Amino acid sequence: MLSAAQLDVIKQTVPVLQENGEVLTRHFYQRMFLENPEVLAFFNPAHQHAGTQQRALAGAICAYAQNIENPAALASAVELIAQKHASLGIRAEHYPIVGQNLLASIQEVLGEAATPAIIDAWAAAYGVLADIFINREQQIYDDQQASFGWSGFKRFVVEKREMASDNIVSFYLAPEDGQPLPAHQPGQYITLRLTPPGSDPVMRNYSLSNRPGASRYRISVKREPALEAGAPAGLCSGFLHDQVKEGDVVELAPPCGEFTLGAKPNAEKPLVLIAGGVGITPILSMLYAALEQQSGRQVVFIQCALNGAVRPFADELATLKEDYANLKSHVRLSEPQDADRRKGGYDSEGLLDNALLDQLIGKQQAEFYLCGPTPMLRHVWQLLKARGVDEADIHFEFFGPAGDLAA
Structure with a gap:
């Protein structure tokens, strides 16, 4: 439990985090990998090189500071991270490593500005957050053992x-x-x-x-x-x-993973599944489940791909389209090749747009699940928001560290 003085200090550091967050997190990762190389296996070097891991952590730290008095506001973000941690086998003994390197990074990056009061407040804040993750992740491990018969590898x-x-x-x-x-x-x-x-x-x-x-x-x-x-x-x-x-x-x-098909579907709302590139992988599993378990619901599946050569599961999806009368599917290629135009096998060209959504679902309220490259996710999310779709009806997953679709 943080004291009132510690809470005040955390809130006062928000502007500093907004300005220096990525500098801090870059330093933190470099320091941790040097001091504790045993944690390297938990991280993807491509995400480190691209800077997405550092940006994601900076955003998470800033969001925690902004909501320090209302951590419940971060429940969805906590669940996403806890699921990712559990998938990699992160355990309670790893949290002191992160905490020590984070506090040392604050001291080293901010220098004299990192007063004893700031270090004390962030040590307490980190301890509270670590306990939240440790407890949730242990629940996930217990659930895995009960549901699947094993945890770990x-x-x-x-x-x-x-x-x-x-x-x-x-x-x-x-x-x-x-x-x-x-x-x-x-x-x-x-x-x-x-x-x-x-x-x-x-x-x-x-x-x-x-x-x-x-x-x-x-x-x-x-x-x-x-x-x-x-x-x-x-x-x-x-x-x-x-x-x-x-x-x-x-x-x-x-x-x-927390990006899963809702257990209590609203049959009055069409289910719209939108997949871009290899982002089809979780969406295809959802499509199977929806068709088998929600037979009374209209299901719209939109597959976006660069061209036919890199469009996955074409035959599998054609079979599903034939087998389920409640499935309406559409394939859109953004850069079809001459071979695609000769053979067909797709429905339209270009990026997903309002005209296609109007064609497939009209003005109906619908529930959307999206997965694909970040530029595609951002484009579709902004399309849906402009159409007045409630954020509660837009579900999505990033491949890699989570980002901000509103940017």
Whole structure:
């Protein structure tokens, strides 16, 4: 519990955090990785290089300071982070490492401005926040053990691999011990732990792309090239594409994630699922669940892709369209190739826009689930807000550290 004086100090630091947050978090990560290299496995170097991890942490710290007297306002953000932490196996013993490096970074970045009162207040504030995460994450671990029969990592066999598009490979994974898989929640992800040649073990989250309740998990992995000179290519995606074959054994942690299809659907509102690129993976799992469990509800599925070569699951989606009368689907390619125009197989060209939404759902109130690249998410979110869609009806997931769609 923070004292009144500590609360006042935290609130007074908000302007400093707004101005220096990213400087602080960059210093924090550099310091922590140097002082405590054992935590490196929990972080994706591509996110560090791009600065998205640092920006996300700076935003989270600032939001915590702004809501220091009303932490309930951060419940959704806490849940997102707690699920991510649990997916990676972060435990109570890791929190002192973060706390020590964060407080030292505040002292080192702010210098004499970091008075004893500021350090004391932030030490107390961090302790309160750490307890919130530790308690929630332990609940997640307990729920995993009860629901799936394990927590931590378990050995799975790659039973099958197949191309979903020119740049996406699907892997079908079955427990090595032969135990049945309880159904995951549509939209959840698993964590894969791998050891590429010449590398320490690394962990990556991959959404489950198949029907909940299937006998195997399916992940569908896009090869991630370096986005710019000097940036790392996707270490895990390259290893999976090039070296992991049928019969190999990998390690999986149980499903996690808060971006899941609502358990209490409003059948009067159409369900609109919008997927961009490899962001289709959690959306496809939701689509299966919605069609099987919400037969009385209109389901609209919009798939956005660059072109037909990198559009995943074309045959699978065509089958679903034939099998379910309540499914209305639309494929939009932003940069179709000549081969696409000759063969067809898509419905329209360009970016998703109001005209397409008017065509598919008209003026009906609807519930939306979105997943895709950040520019696409930001574009669609702003479209929906301009259409007057309530924020409570817009659900989305970032791949990587969470960002701000309103920017």
